[in-house]
Amino acid sequence: MPACGGDLKRYMMQPLTNRAKVLDLKPLNFMERLYLPNIMNGMWITLRHIFKKKATIQYPEEKRPFSPVFRGLHVLNRDEEGRERCTACGLCAVACPAEAITMEAAERMKGEEHLYREEKYAARYEINMLRCIFCGLCEEACPKDAIYLSETFAPANFTRKGFIYGKPDLLIPDPKNEPGDFSLAKGQIEDRKEKVRKDVTA
Numbered sequence: 001m002p003a004c005g006g007d008l009k010r011y012m013m014q015p016l017t018n019r020a021k022v023l024d025l026k027p028l029n030f031m032e033r034l035y036l037p038n039i040m041n042g043m044w045i046t047l048r049h050i051f052k053k054k055a056t057i058q059y060p061e062e063k064r065p066f067s068p069v070f071r072g073l074h075v076l077n078r079d080e081e082g083r084e085r086c087t088a089c090g091l092c093a094v095a096c097p098a099e100a101i102t103m104e105a106a107e108r109m110k111g112e113e114h115l116y117r118e119e120k121y122a123a124r125y126e127i128n129m130l131r132c133i134f135c136g137l138c139e140e141a142c143p144k145d146a147i148y149l150s151e152t153f154a155p156a157n158f159t160r161k162g163f164i165y166g167k168p169d170l171l172i173p174d175p176k177n178e179p180g181d182f183s184l185a186k187g188q189i190e191d192r193k194e195k196v197r198k199d200v201t202a
């Protein structure tokens, strides 16, 4: 049965903004039918924009500076001897509101003192970057100076699995193998610590 006028009114959607324009359906005059003035007007607008400062940049060659409060991908810290600082206490996972962190703890064996700083370590440590909201609560919760957020964002990937970062993706370089990269990563962690400290005391 066709809906009556009252029903139609009830089902009509309300506009979301007040920017709706009423269409003027009167016939075009001679100048409007020429179209030339409107084409010239459009070209003038284009020409004006050519000389304006561009809003776009040539990424990835050019990069915008991050905001001082930017929080990107996580890194797992090592001590000066290259030992993993994480002791798998689980506080970061408990603090995480997105339940993005998964870990499995293991006991350090005799002869592994050069690998792990504490008697317990994370045999598996994973962060699901698709769940993470980059709030930084994990780094605030960590009592072992073991996890920080960096100024890098997750690159695109074709699979969901590619966004689950394990220890090899998260750990900073080992000073025994890559001393230069280790120093660089440590410097970035120190910068991050300073920013967090300022953030907390502000």
Ligand code: SF4
Pocket: 092, 095, 096, 097, 098, 099, 100, 101, 127, 131, 132, 133, 134, 135, 136, 137, 138, 139
């Ligand atoms: S940044 Fe926030 S959401 Fe992401 S892993 Fe850490 S606590 Fe979880």
Ligand code: SF4
Pocket: 085, 086, 087, 088, 089, 090, 091, 092, 093, 103, 122, 141, 142, 143, 144, 145, 146, 147
């Ligand atoms: S990163 Fe820090 S808070 Fe998380 S398990 Fe390791 S030591 Fe604990």
